[in-house]
Amino acid sequence: xxxxxxxxxxxxxxxxxxxxxxxxxxxxxxxxxxxxxxxxxxxxxxxxxxxxxxxxxxxxxxxxxxxxxxxxxxxxxxxxxxxxxxxxxxxxxxxxxxxxxxxxxxxxxxxxxxxxxxxxxxxxxxxxxxxxxxxxxxxxxxxxxxxxxxxxxxxxxxxxxxxxxxxxxxxxxxxxxxxxxxxxxxxxxxxxxxxxxxxxxxxxxxxxxxxxxxxxxxxxxxxxxxxxxxxxxxxxxxxxxxxxxxxxxxxxxxxxxxxxxxxxxxxxxxxxxxxxxxxxxxxxxxxxxxxxxxxxxxxxxxxxxxxxxxxxxxxxxxxxxxxxxxxxxxxxxxxxxxxxxxxxxxxxxxxxxxxxxxxxxxxxxxxxxxxxxxxxxxxxxxxxxxxxxxxxxxxxxxxxxxxxxxxxxxxxxxxxxxxxxxxxxxxxxxxxxxxxxxxxxxxxxxxxxxxxxxxxxxxxxxxxxxxxxxxxxxxxxxxxxxxxxxxxxxxxxxxxxxxxxxxxxxxxxxxxxxxxxxxxxxxxxxxxxxxxxxxxxxxxxxxxxxxxxxxxxxxxxxxxxxxxxxxxxxx
RNA sequence: UACCCGGUGGUGUAAUUGGCAACACAACUGGUUUUGGUCCAGUCAUUCGAGGUUCGAGUCCUCGCCGGGUAGCCA
Numbered sequence: 001x002x003x004x005x006x007x008x009x010x011x012x013x014x015x016x017x018x019x020x021x022x023x024x025x026x027x028x029x030x031x032x033x034x035x036x037x038x039x040x041x042x043x044x045x046x047x048x049x050x051x052x053x054x055x056x057x058x059x060x061x062x063x064x065x066x067x068x069x070x071x072x073x074x075x076x077x078x079x080x081x082x083x084x085x086x087x088x089x090x091x092x093x094x095x096x097x098x099x100x101x102x103x104x105x106x107x108x109x110x111x112x113x114x115x116x117x118x119x120x121x122x123x124x125x126x127x128x129x130x131x132x133x134x135x136x137x138x139x140x141x142x143x144x145x146x147x148x149x150x151x152x153x154x155x156x157x158x159x160x161x162x163x164x165x166x167x168x169x170x171x172x173x174x175x176x177x178x179x180x181x182x183x184x185x186x187x188x189x190x191x192x193x194x195x196x197x198x199x200x201x202x203x204x205x206x207x208x209x210x211x212x213x214x215x216x217x218x219x220x221x222x223x224x225x226x227x228x229x230x231x232x233x234x235x236x237x238x239x240x241x242x243x244x245x246x247x248x249x250x251x252x253x254x255x256x257x258x259x260x261x262x263x264x265x266x267x268x269x270x271x272x273x274x275x276x277x278x279x280x281x282x283x284x285x286x287x288x289x290x291x292x293x294x295x296x297x298x299x300x301x302x303x304x305x306x307x308x309x310x311x312x313x314x315x316x317x318x319x320x321x322x323x324x325x326x327x328x329x330x331x332x333x334x335x336x337x338x339x340x341x342x343x344x345x346x347x348x349x350x351x352x353x354x355x356x357x358x359x360x361x362x363x364x365x366x367x368x369x370x371x372x373x374x375x376x377x378x379x380x381x382x383x384x385x386x387x388x389x390x391x392x393x394x395x396x397x398x399x400x401x402x403x404x405x406x407x408x409x410x411x412x413x414x415x416x417x418x419x420x421x422x423x424x425x426x427x428x429x430x431x432x433x434x435x436x437x438x439x440x441x442x443x444x445x446x447x448x449x450x451x452x453x454x455x456x457x458x459x460x461x462x463x464x465x466x467x468x469x470x471x472x473x474x475x476x477x478x479x480x481x482x483x484x485x486x487x488x489x490x491x492x493x494x495x496x497x498x499x500x501x502x503x504x505x506x507x508x509x510x511x512x513x514x515x516x517x518x519x520x521x522x523x524x525x526x527x528x529x530x531x532x533x534x535x536x537x538x539x540x541x542x543x544x545x546x547x548x549x550x551x552x553x554x555x556x557x558x559x560x561x562x563x564x565x566x567x568x569x570x571x
Numbered sequence: 572u573a574c575c576c577g578g579u580g581g582u583g584u585a586a587u588u589g590g591c592a593a594c595a596c597a598a599c600u601g602g603u604u605u606u607g608g609u610c611c612a613g614u615c616a617u618u619c620g621a622g623g624u625u626c627g628a629g630u631c632c633u634c635g636c637c638g639g640g641u642a643g644c645c646a
Contacts, residue, residue, distance in 0.1 A: 017584080043646055078645065134644060143642055145573050179644055189574045191642050200644035219646045242576055243641045265576080267639095272582095278646095320595065322584040324577090327639055331582050334596050344609060379609070410607070419605060454605045465605055533606050561607040 017323040019058070019264060023066060023234060032233040032259060036068025039232050040094070040101075041075045041223070044086035044207070047293045047300045048093040050314065051276040054269040057318040059236060060099040071230055072101035076108050077222050079206035087207070089293075093301040097311050107217075107226050108208045114217050114225055115169065117255050118180060118198060122161045126254050127198060128154055129164035130181045137179070140186070141194050148186035148194045168201055171214045175201050182221075184250065192247050196220055224248040227261035235261045238268040239327065269321075270329040273484035274299045275492055275500060289504055290485070296540075296552060297485045297508050307482065308528050308538030308554035313342045332484065339555050343536045345379050348529045351388070351421065351467045352516040352551075354479065357398040358471065359412075359443045361426060364392045369470070372452070374422040388517055390423040393471035395515045400466045401443065403431065406565060410464035412443065418464035421532060425451040425462050467532045474515040480540065480552040481510040514551060523549040533557065 016024070027034055038059040042052065063070035072094060076082050094101070121127035130153045132140060142148035156164070168178055180199040188194055198221035203214050227235045235248075242265045252260045270276060275284070276299060284290050284298065294302035304314065317338040321330055351374075369391035377383035396412065405413040412418055417427040430444035450457045488494075488503040514531075523529070525544040530536050535556035543550035 041646095045646085075646070081645080137644075138642075141642060143573085146642095147573090148642090176644065181644095191574080194642085197644050202644080216644095218644070223646085237646095239576070240640055241646090243574085245575085267577090320583085324584070326577055326583095328583065331596070334583070337596060340608085349606080375605090378604095378606085408607095421605065423605090462605090464607090467606075530606085530608085533608070557606075557608050559607075564607080 018325065019062070019234070019236065019266065019323060020065070022264065023062065026233070027066070035231070035233055036063065036066040037070075037231050037233045038063050038068060038236065039071040039073050039105075039227065039230060041073045041226070042090050043075045043078070043082065044090060045078070045081040045083070046086060046278045046282065047302055048090055049276055049278075049281060049301060050271065050299045050304060051269045052093075053097060053301060053314050054318055054321075054323075055236070055238075056094055056097055056099060057315055058266070058323060060101075061318075062234070063102075068233075069102040070099075071103045071105050071232075073105040073226060073230065074107065075219070075223065075226070076106055076206070076208065077217050077219060078202075079209075079216065080202060080204045082207055084207045089302065093305075096301065096305055097314060103230070105226075105230060106208060107222055108206060110222070110226055110229055111209065111213055111217070113229065114222060117225060118217075118221070119162060119165065121182070121198075121254055122165060122180075123158055124254065125158065126183050127180055128156055128161050128183050129168065130154070130179050130195075131177070132179075134176060137197070141191065142186070144191065147188075150186050151181070151195065154183065154186075154195070165199075168199065168215050169213070171203075173201055175203055175214075177201060180215075182247075182251070184247075190243070190246055192220070192243050193250070196247060220244055220247050221251065224252050224261065224263070225255070228252060228255075228257050231259075232261040235263045237263060237265055239265045239325065241265055265325065266323050267325055267327050270327070270492070271299065271335060272329060272332040272489040273486045273491070274332075275486075277492070280492075280500060283501070284485075287501070289501065294542075296480075297482055306541055308536070308552065309339060310342055310346075310528075313339050316342065329490065332489075336555050340536070340558070343528065343530065343554070346377075346528075347536055348376050348383060349374070349378070349532050350517060350520055350529045351469055352477075352514040352520060352531045352534070353395045353397050353467070353469050353474075354512060354514050354534065355398040356395040356515050357401060357440065357443065359394050359396045359426070359445055359468070361392050361394070361445050361447045362429065363446045366392055368392070369472075372423045386519060388422065389470045389473065390420070391470050391472055394420065394468045395471055395474055396420075396443075396466055396468045398440070401440065403440065406568060408564070408568075410561075411466055412464070416464070417462055418466050419451070419454075419462050420468045421465050423452075423468070424448060425456070467534070469515050469517050473518045475518055475521045476513050477516050477520060477548075478543075478550045479512050479514045479537075480543075480550070481512060482553050483508050483510075516551075520549065520551075521547065523551075525549070528554065530557070 040056050040059045060070045130151045132151055140149050179197045181195045181197050184193045186194045197218050199215045202216050205211055245263050248263050293300055294306050296303055296307035317335050369389045371387040372390045373385050374388050375385055401412040419425045424447045426445040426447045428443050428445050432442040434441050485508045486503045487505045491500040491503045494500050523539040525539050525541045528538045536554040537551045538554050539549035540552045
């Protein structure tokens, strides 16, 4: 495992989870000669999402912690749904997350070994070729409460099985005509043990082995053996595979390897206001609910990357939520907290106005502007400062003015005084409205020249501080405001008669423009910053070019005033 | 109804392996602050239920209750 710096985060190293305790015990008892070998085994049939990131951080993280090793293994046993482009994107995403595998492996590299082991099982009388169709297999299998019946082909001789299996491989039979099945027990209370299929005939070109094979191993027959070949000691997978564990162990036992991997299941990740299943993500992409697999509203790693999530945030998040065997759903707030925590420390501050309202400072003449100094990041003095022209006409946010201010309002209102951030205090003298619509058009103010650099010489308190941009040199930039993709916290489990797509948020993407301080024009694609009092933004990688950034909101700032106002209104 | 896995505050994880239920997030109070951001302080659970073992149980035992998973030639 090549080095990845420990994450800087305020989260304490979460106390050890049940998997680490298990490994500690294994190490104590000296199994596997003290080796810890893990693997992340994606099927290359889609893009990685934040749920996969949990497994990635777990496996690679364990390898780091125990100075073990972790492979990336593509579980490419079903060529009909797998593609090279997924192999590529998965590697890119893992590296982006900050991990590097010890070995790059493919299940398809083991097809020969798997075939040989299958013939071994046939010779041992532990596998047989079955002619039943898919529907018949299902019928013979029985149900949850009824036992199954033996296949009529279950007692073929070893010679006949060997011959048939060889001819399956040679392509003498059509797709689905025959299968190789493990000979276990059709009356087992574990349905998985009722003579599971090991090989099916499937003529589709494999992205790596081409047309070399027309029979492909099933997951159950392949996975434990892949682990064994790679010397995996701890094979971690999600909860639903718990049912498969007896079979995982049965195959390994029948092959007779001396040191075998052990499977341990953990709960996969669920997060509020999103979906985390490949099928549903595919639906969102293919039905055009989002732009593509890297749409910034998607929980795919490509989407999160474009959204502006630094990889450290995802790692800190995973460390924070822990690992257990209980199926749970993480509040979106936890993810957003990890995000804000990181961005607060690292993001450069800038000012921009999303809904502009002109503010004219009457006692400051046209050519009389002065430069004010603005701090780039109060959390990081080394980020330095910049100068902004403070001049007669500036833009402020319409949302920061109220004709009739509510209780505890600290912003602009008739006759109210506020400070323009980094600049001077201004007092509203006159509100100019459009005579027809009644809409506020302009605020006429006076400023107090004695109030530079946060000072108020007479000691008066000016509580309100608002952001602004100078009108003469403001730059208009396109902006995308993202919100959660769903309006329901649990779109995964829609009520009767509804589909998860019924809960899509129509305002998950709002396109608008912002008037920005001049320096923002130089933002490079991928650069992140905080628009003060508004939120964290990124110059979108795809939409921006040098000199013309396209801003996109990563996450809004916390807004305790909005919360309070809402509460006031509710009372 | 067969088999497997689970159940600790609003949420997610801890608990020196039988010894004062901790941390984070959220919520609510208050303080600091040139971002109603950040930061700081405080408040918020006797662990699904009932028995049992024990000086002592979230932890061990028994019986319930509740939740999840499994009947692909997907993984």
